[in-house]
Amino acid sequence: MLDKKNVIEGTETAVIVGVVTKEQTEQQVNEYLDELAFLAETAGATTRKRFIQKLPHPDTRTFVGKGKLEEINQYIITHGINLVIFDDELSGAQINNIEKVLNTKTIDRSDLILDIFARRAKTAEAKAQVELAQYQYILPRLRGMWKHLERLGGGIGTRGPGETEIETDRRIVREKISLLRNRLKEIDKQSATQRKNRGEFIRVALVGYTNVGKSTLMNLLSKREVFAENKLFATLDTTTSKVVFENTPFLLSDTVGFIRKLPHHLIESFKSTLDEVREADILIHVIDISHPQYEDQMAVVNKTLQELKAFDKPVITVFNKMDLYEQHTFDEWLGADTKKEILQDLYDRWNHETGGNAVFVAATERRNVEGLRATILNKVKELYQVRYPYKTMFY
Numbered sequence: 274m275l276d277k278k279n280v281i282e283g284t285e286t287a288v289i290v291g292v293v294t295k296e297q298t299e300q301q302v303n304e305y306l307d308e309l310a311f312l313a314e315t316a317g318a319t320t321r322k323r324f325i326q327k328l329p330h331p332d333t334r335t336f337v338g339k340g341k342l343e344e345i346n347q348y349i350i351t352h353g354i355n356l357v358i359f360d361d362e363l364s365g366a367q368i369n370n371i372e373k374v375l376n377t378k379t380i381d382r383s384d385l386i387l388d389i390f391a392r393r394a395k396t397a398e399a400k401a402q403v404e405l406a407q408y409q410y411i412l413p414r415l416r417g418m419w420k421h422l423e424r425l426g427g428g429i430g431t432r433g434p435g436e437t438e439i440e441t442d443r444r445i446v447r448e449k450i451s452l453l454r455n456r457l458k459e460i461d462k463q464s465a466t467q468r469k470n471r472g473e474f475i476r477v478a479l480v481g482y483t484n485v486g487k488s489t490l491m492n493l494l495s496k497r498e499v500f501a502e503n504k505l506f507a508t509l510d511t512t513t514s515k516v517v518f519e520n521t522p523f524l525l526s527d528t529v530g531f532i533r534k535l536p537h538h539l540i541e542s543f544k545s546t547l548d549e550v551r552e553a554d555i556l557i558h559v560i561d562i563s564h565p566q567y568e569d570q571m572a573v574v575n576k577t578l579q580e581l582k583a584f585d586k587p588v589i590t591v592f593n594k595m596d597l598y599e600q601h602t603f604d605e606w607l608g609a610d611t612k613k614e615i616l617q618d619l620y621d622r623w624n625h626e627t628g629g630n631a632v633f634v635a636a637t638e639r640r641n642v643e644g645l646r647a648t649i650l651n652k653v654k655e656l657y658q659v660r661y662p663y664k665t666m667f668y
């Protein structure tokens with residue numbers, strides 16, 4: 274039976290591969306590959322080169338065309354590459370066909386994300402959630418995986434597996450899935466009770482793309498130490514703190530970051546973690562405004578919130594990393610007035626688009642944290658008044 278250890282050991286040198294289809298531009302795919310390289314780095318692999326191919330649609334057998342695969346193969350042989358990462362989800366058959374040519378471990382973006390999640394998972398709940406997502410990912414790819422192990426000499430006999438062996442594995446994986454689902458249901462019941470026990474407090478959740486600065490803001494607002502790191506998905510478990518601003522208490526939660534093409538199973542498996550978002554009264558959507566694709570990232574977050582049915586809530590939009598934004602945007606020769614104008618245009622645009630709910634901060638410099646506190650406090654007070662009009666004290 275296959276074992277389900279991490280796909281990346283942390284010492285690999287990798288190449289990454291993307292396809293430009295009719296719906297995308299080359300620049301977009303390059304940006305996606307930047308993110309894929311960052312994901313690989315987070316998992317401990319070093320990216321040596323990227324390969325891009327323009328195709329009307331990905332090849333059903335090998336994702337990229339034969340010629341491109343041969344070009345990748347030559348590079349792998351010359352440079353001693355031991356990992357190939359594709360930006361899109363591959364089928365078991367595609368992985369199998371590609372590995373036949375490349376003779377090198379091949380994974381896709383989902384695999385990589387699941388791998389990072391597996392390393393980050395600390396609590397029993399997070400571990401079970403990731404494991405469930407991994408088994409769901411493996412199930413339709415079992416046949417390909419057997420072939421993969423066979424080629425790499427992964428402890429399988431000389432003959433390939435028969436249908437019975439694959440069937441046995443499928444059954445074992447299905448059993449694991451149902452076991453994990455049951456375990457998570459139990460944990461889910463406990464968390465739901467815990468959430469109910471939090472009483473009448475207004476609940477505020479920090480949401481946003483991965484690495485935008487949610488944990489850094491959580492630390493600033495709640496004065497506690499949450500793990501913040503320049504890596505993707507530093508936070509997997511939801512952290513909740515009771516915070517009091519000017520005698521007004523509320524609960525503040527830091528949640529798992531979102532990312533483009535988040536494996537579908539992961540969203541399903543992380544149900545109870547994401548319930549924190551679903552059940553929040555107010556969302557603080559944190560954005561890294563210094564990121565060249567920050568608007569795409571906002572769209573991914575909004576789409577994920579819609580999928581979670583967590584869209585229908587008051588949202589405070591926080592544009593973070595203003596220090597870096599200014600570094601990237603302002604040339605030395607720009608006068609103070611022009612800088613002011615650029616900033617004013619930015620403030621006007623986003624205040625207009627968010628209905629006046631935009632706040633601009635630099636968390637690491639503590640810039641405008643007071644402004645953010647005031648905005649949160651106003652929203653929280655408003656909600657308390659609507660919800661408990663006759664109550665004056667909350668704790």
Ligand SMILES: Nc1nc2c(ncn2[C@@H]2O[C@H](COP(=O)(O)OP(=O)(O)OP(=O)(O)O)[C@@H](O)[C@H]2O)c(=O)[nH]1
Nearest residue numbers: 484485486487488489502503506507508530635636
């Ligand atoms: N320059 C600059 N860096 C920042 C700012 N805010 C956060 N960072 C850095 O950005 C990186 C990511 O910050 P985190 O707080 O871990 O981000 P996160 O959104 O919680 O990340 P995930 O857990 O991956 O979702 C860290 O290296 C922070 O120090 C800022 O205002 N300016």
